[in-house]
Amino acid sequence: GKRGAGRVRSKCKHGKAKWYCRAPECGGGGAYCRHGKRKAYCPDPACEGGSALCRHSKFKAFCPDPACGGGQMLCRHGKQRPQCRDPECGGGTAYCAHGKHKSECPDAACGGGTALCRHLKRKAMCRDPECGGGQAYCRHGKMRKYCRDPECGGGDAYCRHGICKTGCRDPECGSGSAFCVHGGRKTTC
Secondary structure, three states: OHHHHHHHHOEOOOOOEHHHOOOHHHOOOOOEOOOOOEHHHOOOHHHOOOOOEOOOOOEHHHOOOHHHOOOOOEOOOOOEHHHOOOHHHOOOOOEOOOOOEHHHOOOHHHOOOOOEOOOOOEHHHOOOHHHOOOOOEOOOOOEHHHOOOHHHOOOOOEOOOOOEHHHOOOHHHOOOOOEOOOOOEOOOO
């Protein structure tokens, strides 16, 4: 009983936890400043917050200015470390020695290439079923959503009339976004 009552008292009149309600009349909103922002993210010093922001109003971890005492997520080029291809930055973990994304590098020595098939194509876009991919294509070698054969498990781009959905004037097809209610093209209606 007491635990339930405590939970009720912690709610404001809007049904929110008082600490997170921005309405001043609720007597809460301790996590928010007078601007309606979370205190830690408000650059206004009068709000007694902004601890997550530097003097440039940027997140400290992403600010390239060393005077802000942050920038841990950025390298000397001002890029996010995992995305920087320069090995001297101590990052670049997403890239191999060839400067390619590891998952797309065909060189096995890079420890990647997982996104590529034996033809060095993206697996999902390779039509050879032996590559274990080709999910984007059906047995006819067409993009699944554009294949009208229901056995291919696709055809999502076409309506019941066999027309591309965006170009079908029948509103019952659930699309026809290129046409208005009068059956004319939206651009000329």
